[in-house]
Each structure stands twice: as C-alpha cells, then as structure tokens.
Amino acid sequence: MGFLGNAPRLDGLIERLESANGLDDLQILIEELRDQYGVDHIIYHWVNSSGEQYGCGTYDLEWVNRYVEKGYLRIDPVIQGCYQRFHPVNWKRLDWSSKSARALMKDAIEHGIGNQGFSIPIRGPNGQFALFSLSHNCSDAEWEEFTETNRRDLILVAHYFNQKALEFEPGRTPEPAQQLSPREIEAMTLLAIGYSRAQAADTLSISEHTLRVYVESARFKLGAMNTTHAVARALSRGLIVV
Amino acid sequence: MGFLGNAPRLDGLIERLESANGLDDLQILIEELRDQYGVDHIIYHWVNSSGEQYGCGTYDLEWVNRYVEKGYLRIDPVIQGCYQRFHPVNWKRLDWSSKSARALMKDAIEHGIGNQGFSIPIRGPNGQFALFSLSHNCSDAEWEEFTETNRRDLILVAHYFNQKALEFEPGRTPEPAQQLSPREIEAMTLLAIGYSRAQAADTLSISEHTLRVYVESARFKLGAMNTTHAVARALSRGLIVV
DNA sequence: ATTCTACTCCCCAGAAACTGCGAGGCCGGG
DNA sequence: CCCGGCCTCGCAGTTTCTGGGGAGTAGAAT
Numbered sequence: 290m291g292f293l294g295n296a297p298r299l300d301g302l303i304e305r306l307e308s309a310n311g312l313d314d315l316q317i318l319i320e321e322l323r324d325q326y327g328v329d330h331i332i333y334h335w336v337n338s339s340g341e342q343y344g345c346g347t348y349d350l351e352w353v354n355r356y357v358e359k360g361y362l363r364i365d366p367v368i369q370g371c372y373q374r375f376h377p378v379n380w381k382r383l384d385w386s387s388k389s390a391r392a393l394m395k396d397a398i399e400h401g402i403g404n405q406g407f408s409i410p411i412r413g414p415n416g417q418f419a420l421f422s423l424s425h426n427c428s429d430a431e432w433e434e435f436t437e438t439n440r441r442d443l444i445l446v447a448h449y450f451n452q453k454a455l456e457f458e459p460g461r462t463p464e465p466a467q468q469l470s471p472r473e474i475e476a477m478t479l480l481a482i483g484y485s486r487a488q489a490a491d492t493l494s495i496s497e498h499t500l501r502v503y504v505e506s507a508r509f510k511l512g513a514m515n516t517t518h519a520v521a522r523a524l525s526r527g528l529i530v531v
Numbered sequence: 532m533g534f535l536g537n538a539p540r541l542d543g544l545i546e547r548l549e550s551a552n553g554l555d556d557l558q559i560l561i562e563e564l565r566d567q568y569g570v571d572h573i574i575y576h577w578v579n580s581s582g583e584q585y586g587c588g589t590y591d592l593e594w595v596n597r598y599v600e601k602g603y604l605r606i607d608p609v610i611q612g613c614y615q616r617f618h619p620v621n622w623k624r625l626d627w628s629s630k631s632a633r634a635l636m637k638d639a640i641e642h643g644i645g646n647q648g649f650s651i652p653i654r655g656p657n658g659q660f661a662l663f664s665l666s667h668n669c670s671d672a673e674w675e676e677f678t679e680t681n682r683r684d685l686i687l688v689a690h691y692f693n694q695k696a697l698e699f700e701p702g703r704t705p706e707p708a709q710q711l712s713p714r715e716i717e718a719m720t721l722l723a724i725g726y727s728r729a730q731a732a733d734t735l736s737i738s739e740h741t742l743r744v745y746v747e748s749a750r751f752k753l754g755a756m757n758t759t760h761a762v763a764r765a766l767s768r769g770l771i772v773v
Numbered sequence: 774a775t776t777c778t779a780c781t782c783c784c785c786a787g788a789a790a791c792t793g794c795g796a797g798g799c800c801g802g803g
Numbered sequence: 804c805c806c807g808g809c810c811t812c813g814c815a816g817t818t819t820c821t822g823g824g825g826a827g828t829a830g831a832a833t
Contacts, residue, residue, distance in 0.1 A: 372769035374656060375694055376694050412654035413617040414614065415615075417617075444690055445686065452617055470778085470779060470780085471605070472779075472780065480760075481759065481760070483759075484756075485757065485819075496781075496783085498783065498784090499780075499781050502780085502781080504820095505822080514725035515727065515821080517758055517762050518722075518724065521723040521766055524766045524767060525766065525773050531764070531767050629831090712808085712809060728790070729789085737810085737811070743791085745810085748809090758790075777830100777831085778829105778830090778832090779830085779831100780830105781826100781828075782825105783824105785822105785823085787821085788819105789818105789819080789820065790818080790819065791816105791817080791818070792818090794815090795812105795814090798811080799808105802805105802806090802808105803807105
C-alpha cells in the first residue's frame with residue numbers, strides 16, 4: 290500500500306473544484322486528491338432516498354457492485370454511524386459489534402479497501418445525505434495522526450465536493466421542494482410522534498376533519514400514497530423534525 | 532459602523548472552539564470573532580421547527596425578541612433561502628420581492644443589523660438546521676470582496692460552531708437504539724416508501740399476517756404507538772433509509 | 774378588485790389497519 | 804436440552820384511515 294503523503298495545497302484544488310464542469314471532472318479531481326494525500330481510496334458517496342444514488346471515487350467497480358448487491362448499505366456501520374453524527378469520524382470508533390458488520394469489514398479488507406477509514410457526513414437541502422470517505426491500510430497511530438492533521442482541509446473539500454455534486458445532480462427533484470403550510474407541518478409532526486388523528490386534532494384544538502384535510506393536503510404535496518408514506522417523506526426531506 | 536478587518540488567524544480560533552466548554556464560551560468566541568473580522572454582527576442561530584431554538588451572537592436582545600414576536604422566522608428570506616440551499620449565500624442574492632420581506636429588511640436596517648449579510652446554512656442529524664450569519668453596513672462591492680475572501684474560513688468556523696452547539700444540546704436521546712431484524716427492516720422500509728401492508732407482504736412474498744407481525748414487533752422495539760410512529764422513529768434513528 | 778392560498782367545518786361509505794387470540798418450525802447460545 | 808429470538812401462518816372484532824362530496828372565512832398577492 291502507498292504512503293500517506295504530505296498535505297496538498299488546498300487553494301488550487303478548491304478553485305478547480307469550484308470550476309468543475311461535470312461529474313467527470315469530479316472523478317478526475319478525486320483521483321488526484323487520493324494521489325496527493327497518498328491514501329488508498331477516496332470516495333464521495335451520495336446516500337439517496339430514492340435508490341438511485343450517485344457516487345464517485347476510487348473503489349473498483351467490483352466492490353461497488355458487491356456492496357450494492359449484498360445490501361451492505363443497510364448494515365454498514367459507517368452509514369449508520371455517520372447518519373447520527375455531525376462530525377467526521379474515524380471508522381475504528383464506530384460500532385462493529387454486530388456480526389454482519391464484522392463480516393462486511395472482513396469482506397471490505399479482502400477487497401483492498403484498507404483497514405482504516407475516515408468519513409465526513411454531509412447534509413444538504415431536502416434531507417440529502419452524503420459521505421466523503423478516505424480509506425487506507427496502515428496502523429492506528431498513523432491514521433489517527435493523518436486524520437487529525439488533515440481534518441479541517443478534508444471537511445472543506447467534502448463541502449465543496451457536495452456543493453458541486455448538488456449542482457450536477459441528475460434527479461433535481463422535479464417537484465420544486467414543495468413546502469408545507471404551518472398547520473400541515475404541525476399536523477404531520479404530531480402524527481410522526483405517535484398521535485392518532487383524533488389526538489392530533491385535539492392537540493391543535495381543531496376538528497378531526499380539519500386535521501384530515503391538512504394531512505391529505507400534505508400527502509398530495511409530497512406525492513405520498515398514504516399517511517405513513519407522507520410522514521416518511523416529510524421526515525427525509527427535513528420538512529418536519531421529530 | 533466599523534471597518535472590515537483583516538482575516539484573523541483561524542488555527543487558534545478553531546482550537547479554542549474545539550475546547551469550548553459551554554454555551555457561554557461560544558458567546559465569548561463569537562464576539563471576539565466579530566471584532567477580528569470587523570463586521571457589525573455575527574450570529575449563530577439554531578432554527579428548530581419545534582419552537583425551542585438556541586442562538587448566540589451579537590444582535591441586541593431587543594431585535595431578537597422583536598424578530599420572534601413578529602414571527603419573522605416564517606417570512607425571513609434568509610431562512611427560506613438558506614433552507615433550500617447548500618452553499619453560503621449573500622443576502623443580496625435572495626428573493627426580497629414579497630412585501631413582508633421588504634418590511635422585514637427595512638425593520639432590520641433600522642435596528643442596526645446592517646444592509647449587507649452573508650449566511651451559511653448548516654445541517655446536522657435528525658433534520659437539525661442552523662445558520663451562521665454575518666451582517667454589516669457597507670457597499671455591495673466591499674461586501675462581495677469580503678465574503679469571497681473569507682468564505683472558506685467562515686464555512687469551517689460555522690461547521691465547528693455547530694459541532695459544539697450540538698454537543699451542548701440538552702435533548703440527546705439516551706435510548707440504546709434497539710436494532711431491528713432484517714425482515715423488520717425490510718417491512719418498515721416498504722411501508723416507509725408508501726406500500727400498503729398487502730403490497731409489502733406481496734413484495735416480500737409472505738402473508739400479510741406475517742408482515743403484520745414484523746411491523747408489530749418493530750413497533751414494540753421502537754416504543755411506537757402505531758405504524759406511522761414506528762416508521763418515523765426508524766427513519767430518524769437511521770435504522771431504515773428511504 | 775379579484776384571485777389565490779391557508780384555515781376551518783360537515784357527512785358518508787368502503788377500505789385498511791389495529792388488537793388480541795393462537796400455532797408451528799428453525800436456529801444459536803447458555 | 805431448553806430458552807429465546809426469528810420467521811411463518813390463521814381468525815375475528817373494533818377502530819381508524821381514506822376518498823368522494825360541499826362550504827365558508829380571512830389575509831395576502833397580483
């Protein structure tokens with residue numbers, strides 16, 4: 290495996306990131322970045338709701354396909370952990386206690402991902418969630434020092450990467466991010482925290498019929514099939530908070 | 532009004548941010564930061580839909596109270612605009628066309644907020660949304676140059692600010708995050724993407740009754756009142772990804 | 774001035790979900 | 804070996820949700 294290189298000059302890189310003109314440019318930049326940092330892999334991974342997710346990075350296609358096919362997305366502690374965190378995290382600090390997680394790690398190491406990793410969670414509008422991760426093969430101490438040294442730069446790079454990816458996003462939700470009205474938000478929030486329609490209506494001091502109108506209206510705006518679906522969408526788009 | 536100062540040394544500041552030990556420290560740091568940058572105001576503002584929101588910064592209390600009382604939160608183009616954006620934004624670029632928005636701007640200028648502003652949206656887990664904003668009184672050109680020059684540093688500062696604010700947040704869920712079984716996850720996921728129980732059962736090639744057992748089991752594990760509640764909890768805990 | 778959006782209320786019938794009961798097989802850990 | 808967790812299936816009765824009507828107010832936007 291390669292050596293951890295010196296920290297590259299960020300200014301030029303970010304400028305080139307800002308002037309990137311398509312997903313291909315991002316792929317080129319990410320490879321360059323990997324070489325400059327001297328790590329084994331860097332990946333930017335858009336973890337999207339609708340299944341169609343975009344990613345670019347230096348993993349081989351084989352591993353990516355394997356990852357998707359095996360449904361690793363659902364058990365990967367990196368995903369699970371970063372989803373609950375704000376700050377970047379060293380993979381070693383995550384919870385690898387479950388059997389499936391350890392199987393995943395073993396499989397990953399066998400596919401040359403490396404035994405160390407560092408992931409930066411990034412969140413955008415409408416509940417967008419992405420990860421910017423570096424992986425490498427080295428000792429714990431080396432990795433700890435590397436991530437400590439480059440943490441700030443990496444946060445910035447991850448940020449700019451996501452900004453670009455958002456610009457190029459293919460599936461810019463055709464619906465222009467329908468906003469919910471205040472009452473609709475209240476209604477959906479109450480349902481999301483477990484109230485029945487009757488309870489929610491009571492809490493808002495309105496008739497259950499009225500509450501139903503809000504829920505239906507929200508369901509329509511969100512393009513949802515039923516109440517549960519609507520609450521799920523409202524949550525993933527960050528329209529309501531539980 | 533003051534002068535736009537030179538960019539401060541970030542390293543020391545971020546280190547002090549990282550070792551901040553309470554909300555008071557953040558208040559001290561934000562005032563210092565304002566003086567170093569030579570802008571009129573800097574505020575960090577946690578925008579929570581549930582009403583209880585934390586903020587620190589250099590606005591006078593009078594303006595903050597006025598802002599809340601007048602319900603400006605709901606009409607402020609800064610909030611609205613940043614909520615839909617990922618990248619920091621100059622207030623001049625926002626949509627001030629509505630009457631209420633212009634009234635807000637007029638009111639703000641009269642209260643000494645300044646005619647220029649720059650806001651960085653920040654998002655955390657569970658739909659957390661915060662703003663880190665600077666405001667000042669100067670010409671468009673000056674402000675444009677200032678924000679261009681300091682954009683990257685400010686993004687980083689905003690990031691670390693939010694990290695600290697999250698640490699100090701009172702309402703951290705202590706619950707040990709019950710895991711769901713694979714089948715339960717599948718069932719909940721299907722419900723979350725809008726399938727009815729019958730459809731979901733069909734998709735998994737099991738009877739509807741069986742599916743129901745999974746949902747009930749998941750509901751129990753999550754301490755949820757009903758299916759909608761369970762799906763909402765599973766989503767916010769990152770147990771399922773829609 | 775008119776249109777539009779948000780908010781409020783009402784009825785009804787059919788579809789779907791919830792509650793509570795019970796049952797058997799499979800697998801891994803103590 | 805037994806217990807517990809997971810996966811699978813069934814019935815019956817009650818409650819809730821859904822989707823189709825209609826109708827009026829107030830405030831903001833054009």
